[in-house]
Amino acid sequence: MFLADTSSPAVSWNLLADFQQMWAYPFMVNAFRAGAIVSVVCAAVGWFMVLRRQTFAGHTLSVAAFPGASLAILLGVSTSLGYFGFCVAAALVIAALGRKGRDAGAEESAVTGTVQAFALACGYLFISLYKGLLEGPTALLFGSFLGITTGQVTLLAIVGALVLAVLAVIGRPLLFATVDPEVAAGRGVPVRLLSTVFLVLLGAATAEASQITGTLLVFALMVIPAATAQQLTSRPGRSLALAVLIGFGSCWLGLIAAYYQPYPLGFFVTTIAFTGYVLAHLGRALHEALGWSRSRGRTPLSIGGTA
Amino acid sequence: MDPSARSTGPKSGAEPVLSLRGAAVRVGGRTLWSGVDLTVGAGEFTAVLGPNGVGKSTLVKVLLGVLPAAAGEVRVLGGVPGARNAAVGYLPQRRSFDASVRIRGVDVVRLGLDGDRWGIPVPGLGRAKRRAARERVAEVVELVGASAYAHRPIGQCSGGEQQRLLIAQALIRRPQVLLLDEPLDSLDLPNQSAIAALLGRICHQEGVSVVMVAHDVNPILHHLDRVVYIAEGGAVAGTPTEVITSETLTRLYRTPVEVLRTSDGRLVVVGQPEAPALHSDRHSEPGAGGGHVSG
Ligand SMILES: Nc1ncnc2c1ncn2[C@@H]1O[C@H](COP(=O)(O)OP(=O)(O)OP(=O)(O)O)[C@@H](O)[C@H]1O
Ligand SMILES: [Mg+2]
Numbered sequence: 001m002f003l004a005d006t007s008s009p010a011v012s013w014n015l016l017a018d019f020q021q022m023w024a025y026p027f028m029v030n031a032f033r034a035g036a037i038v039s040v041v042c043a044a045v046g047w048f049m050v051l052r053r054q055t056f057a058g059h060t061l062s063v064a065a066f067p068g069a070s071l072a073i074l075l076g077v078s079t080s081l082g083y084f085g086f087c088v089a090a091a092l093v094i095a096a097l098g099r100k101g102r103d104a105g106a107e108e109s110a111v112t113g114t115v116q117a118f119a120l121a122c123g124y125l126f127i128s129l130y131k132g133l134l135e136g137p138t139a140l141l142f143g144s145f146l147g148i149t150t151g152q153v154t155l156l157a158i159v160g161a162l163v164l165a166v167l168a169v170i171g172r173p174l175l176f177a178t179v180d181p182e183v184a185a186g187r188g189v190p191v192r193l194l195s196t197v198f199l200v201l202l203g204a205a206t207a208e209a210s211q212i213t214g215t216l217l218v219f220a221l222m223v224i225p226a227a228t229a230q231q232l233t234s235r236p237g238r239s240l241a242l243a244v245l246i247g248f249g250s251c252w253l254g255l256i257a258a259y260y261q262p263y264p265l266g267f268f269v270t271t272i273a274f275t276g277y278v279l280a281h282l283g284r285a286l287h288e289a290l291g292w293s294r295s296r297g298r299t300p301l302s303i304g305g306t307a
Numbered sequence: 308m309d310p311s312a313r314s315t316g317p318k319s320g321a322e323p324v325l326s327l328r329g330a331a332v333r334v335g336g337r338t339l340w341s342g343v344d345l346t347v348g349a350g351e352f353t354a355v356l357g358p359n360g361v362g363k364s365t366l367v368k369v370l371l372g373v374l375p376a377a378a379g380e381v382r383v384l385g386g387v388p389g390a391r392n393a394a395v396g397y398l399p400q401r402r403s404f405d406a407s408v409r410i411r412g413v414d415v416v417r418l419g420l421d422g423d424r425w426g427i428p429v430p431g432l433g434r435a436k437r438r439a440a441r442e443r444v445a446e447v448v449e450l451v452g453a454s455a456y457a458h459r460p461i462g463q464c465s466g467g468e469q470q471r472l473l474i475a476q477a478l479i480r481r482p483q484v485l486l487l488d489e490p491l492d493s494l495d496l497p498n499q500s501a502i503a504a505l506l507g508r509i510c511h512q513e514g515v516s517v518v519m520v521a522h523d524v525n526p527i528l529h530h531l532d533r534v535v536y537i538a539e540g541g542a543v544a545g546t547p548t549e550v551i552t553s554e555t556l557t558r559l560y561r562t563p564v565e566v567l568r569t570s571d572g573r574l575v576v577v578g579q580p581e582a583p584a585l586h587s588d589r590h591s592e593p594g595a596g597g598g599h600v601s602g
Contacts, residue, residue: 051410168427176422179410182399183476186371187423188392230409234460239409 011260022259030148034156035251038208039221041160043247044167045205046222047240048198050230052178055223056109057094060116061203062218064090065210067123074130080155083207090115091203095196148211156208163204170194175236212251217266221247224273231280246276322385323348324484324516325370329379332365339365341378343542345535349483350514352507352530354521354547357537363520364400366537367486370518371397384483396477400488400520404469408462412453412472415461417444419476443479451475451505466493474502478509485509487519491526499526506530524551525573551576 012018022028049058068086072079098111167174176184177191185191209218225247229239254269261268323346331341339362347353355363368374369381372389384391396419404415420440448457453471456464461472470493477485485506491499507530510517521527524534524547534550536543538559543550550556551574556564565577 169425171427173423176418179415183397185373186392186397189423234409234411236414
């Protein structure tokens, strides 16, 4: 996973020089580009996912990325195809089987769990069928930033732009349907349709993230930024923007760390994001303990210990 | 004050705001009620009463257009239910936000104003409009007396505080019709009468028709123009003095029911069946026992 051909690059602490050094390698440029796209898309979609309490669905969709990628390798087609195909298909299955009534949370999680188990089993089968050159499922499960091609970056950018565009169009009714489904339905918001569309967006976003952090660490980019931002502010617009910033920051910092240190990228991204989350939590607890929020009548922390 | 005194009925000639004719509803394969006739005019305050599980919330959903009526004709604001929902304010029954919901009360109220609009607001454009929206939110939050906690995350507000904010959400678009499903739920007695008085004022001064599901008629008795009492199978509608009487309710429930008036003017219904214990095929006789008064 570590760069074998560069003999231990050293940090000069001159950011400009460091970036120039890193970006001398085309694969690092691609990694930073892909990281930027994926972290922004995932933070935005993840913000809604956390608010909708659909993290379990998100996790299942990311698990579906694993059989997708392994089947693509088995068949010799592009892994991107496998990622997007399987994640979006799993999203449609969850949407079709679950959420019949309004309080269908338990049923939905049962359906989701079923899909997840089946996806993992398929991935295992595909991996064992492919006895050849596959070095092992580690890269699929924990991610790799080496060898992201310019073609992959383009695909990530196109899908990411589509996801963000759809999210921008449906954002407000989706928020309404999330916070207050009955009133939204009464106002003519197509709550069920939005829920399906959102699952498809979630599938696309997890497919993107899986290609950077691997299947198992998708939440580093999807849940942690949103959860951190929602700790820091309860204003929807601000907290969404903050989530995007935190996601972007942890991803790029993780890439820089992974360039200089011989440990996996997924570890760095997750650790940095997690540190931010813990700091935000502590900050908020401190604020509440000191009673500042009460005297101002709202939760006042708006910037704080981001990654 | 005698509640019948303000029962003036809808302005003659004008089309009623809400009307049901021989309406019936089926949920999950069984008929909840049938043969329901009701007319509500502009600026009338109507209470929907009846035991648990009889279909009061279902009636509200039919008026909102999210559930179809199985029979009869239902019209809201001159169209089919759901067609003019921009002018209908709706408060569903008993919602409470989980303590972890990190959205402010004002944001929830604001969603009632423009939450159904697609697309995101372009920064810099429509600044005046945004300010108007903010002012409207502040105004309606002030109206229901929720200013002190509207900027807190709604999950951290108490049940009664959340209820006030949700009433503000229902009011924000200046609706012509308010459909409120147990809005006084989780409010204490002084707050019940304060909210009832507020709704009565909005109803009679601003000409908004209010349809309100309630379990206790007493907090709203002074403001009521019309009562719908739903029982298994049928319903009676009319002024409170016509409907909330021993004879009418006994006829409706086919079991002795007594209405007592306490010395302070409160009504107490004794012997009313608590809940429709068994849903037999008695439902097939439509509207039995329901003397329908409509106006
Ligand atoms: N989706 C559904 N499928 C099947 N039955 C339903 C459904 N929704 C409601 N019901 C049934 O319809 C009946 C009426 O429900 P409704 O919520 O209208 O009662 P209600 O009069 O509002 O009662 P409460 O006073 O408890 O609020 C109940 O017996 C309920 O079990
Ligand atoms: Mg009800």
